[in-house]
Amino acid sequence: MIEIAQLSTRDKKFEAAFTQLLDRAPEADAEVMKTTASIVADVRKRGDAALLEYTRQLDRRDVKTVAATEVSLKQRKTALEAIPSDLRVALYESSLRIRAYADNQTLRNFEYSDSHGNRLGQKITPLDRVGLYVPGGKAAYPSSVLMNAIPAKVAGVREIIMVVPAMAGEINQTVLAAAHLAGVDRVFTIGGAQAVAALAYGTETIPAVDKIVGPGNAYVAAAKRLVFGQVGIDSIAGPSEIVVICDGQTPADWIAMDLFSQAEHGEDSEAILLTPDQDFIARVLEAMEKRIRKMLRVLTIQTALRRRGALILTRDLNEAIELSNRIAPEHLELSIEQPRLWLDKVRHAGAIFLGRHAPEAFGDYCAGPNHVLPTSRAARYANPLGVYEFQKRSSIIECTPAGARHLAGIAARIADAEGLSAHAASARDRA
Numbered sequence: 001m002i003e004i005a006q007l008s009t010r011d012k013k014f015e016a017a018f019t020q021l022l023d024r025a026p027e028a029d030a031e032v033m034k035t036t037a038s039i040v041a042d043v044r045k046r047g048d049a050a051l052l053e054y055t056r057q058l059d060r061r062d063v064k065t066v067a068a069t070e071v072s073l074k075q076r077k078t079a080l081e082a083i084p085s086d087l088r089v090a091l092y093e094s095s096l097r098i099r100a101y102a103d104n105q106t107l108r109n110f111e112y113s114d115s116h117g118n119r120l121g122q123k124i125t126p127l128d129r130v131g132l133y134v135p136g137g138k139a140a141y142p143s144s145v146l147m148n149a150i151p152a153k154v155a156g157v158r159e160i161i162m163v164v165p166a167m168a169g170e171i172n173q174t175v176l177a178a179a180h181l182a183g184v185d186r187v188f189t190i191g192g193a194q195a196v197a198a199l200a201y202g203t204e205t206i207p208a209v210d211k212i213v214g215p216g217n218a219y220v221a222a223a224k225r226l227v228f229g230q231v232g233i234d235s236i237a238g239p240s241e242i243v244v245i246c247d248g249q250t251p252a253d254w255i256a257m258d259l260f261s262q263a264e265h266g267e268d269s270e271a272i273l274l275t276p277d278q279d280f281i282a283r284v285l286e287a288m289e290k291r292i293r294k295m296l297r298v299l300t301i302q303t304a305l306r307r308r309g310a311l312i313l314t315r316d317l318n319e320a321i322e323l324s325n326r327i328a329p330e331h332l333e334l335s336i337e338q339p340r341l342w343l344d345k346v347r348h349a350g351a352i353f354l355g356r357h358a359p360e361a362f363g364d365y366c367a368g369p370n371h372v373l374p375t376s377r378a379a380r381y382a383n384p385l386g387v388y389e390f391q392k393r394s395s396i397i398e399c400t401p402a403g404a405r406h407l408a409g410i411a412a413r414i415a416d417a418e419g420l421s422a423h424a425a426s427a428r429d430r431a
Helices: 014-022 030-046 048-058 073-082 085-103 142-155 173-182 192-201 218-227 252-263 278-294 298-308 317-327 360-365 401-418 421-429
Strands: 005-008 110-113 119-126 129-133 159-163 186-188 211-213 241-246 270-275 309-313 331-335 351-354 391-398
Touching: 005 014, 014 317, 030 048, 030 192, 030 218, 048 192, 073 173, 085 142, 085 173, 129 142, 129 192, 142 159, 142 173, 159 192, 192 211, 192 218, 241 252, 241 317, 252 270, 252 278, 252 298, 252 331, 252 360, 270 278, 270 298, 270 317, 278 298, 278 309, 298 309, 331 360, 351 360, 401 421
Parallel strands: 005 309, 129 159, 129 211, 159 186, 241 270, 241 331, 270 309, 331 351
Antiparallel strands: 110 119, 119 391
């Protein structure tokens, strides 16, 4: 049985209901933060010894050294060769498409001269070392390995250190295969907040990194919050989200599955349909009821739709897009005729899927653009993960004597206004 909110913008109570739908940003749990802070501090202080204790305690795995948790290059290559051939081909083709997209994202060096002969520019430098966290709990996500590691490689990152939990010593071979395909340099089978702390501060065995990327559970997210500043992080990811805008002409079965595709990620996932067609809402509901029984994660989907799902009747497509902009979803499907005519009206969305034949699932696995996207309305200001997340920009300023004399007067006058006499003197010395 599907329980999902049905709203109409014509209803006087719609605004209150819609506001409540949006007001569900995840907050850091105080107890989780307290526990995580203790783990992070312990790993920072005791290094490998603390890592081994938490691995025994939390991952039910008894290892003598942290070095023993490292997966060799040979093991990763063997994993790639051992997985079913059709899966190997799918991962390979996906990796090629992700790389092709990333190749178009690289930032560029530039320089130019002003009228006084000064040379100004930008120098792009890749990060030295990046840490990649890969979940290893309820599900395995080789796609996340590809999406996080390949842009880093394209950016020119020298070394990628991957950590992935191996509960009771078990690790998913497809994840290892993806790591080999993506060119991950080292893999350690440790997880949780302790792994994040190890990447941030370094231990006797695990080198410290410059940035940590990749999704994880509440403890991993809390650890990333705590170490931010010591290292960079990609984001604090919230539950998955999808908004589908449909004119009622797409098969209802397709839209039902598109909504299910995000609902099955977790019980707090958000799945919303916006349409001006009341009959279409009924058809989608019917399709949901028919196909829910065939889903492997029935209870997860049902719970997510009850908590954060909605079928919303709008006056027209313009209103649907305006509501979507307020939601600022992680994923937006424009399942409508001539979607490009509406594209300019979309202001806030992590990824935009145009037309009836571009389901969000393509973006998760193989279309090419990254599936690491802003959630919890962060699409209002944040970007998808990309090559630029693994590169730094340095400004270049080179002055001629004549150019320095010109700039000295400007800089000194502003410095005087700010009361910074040393700045002013430094500038005037060049005059």
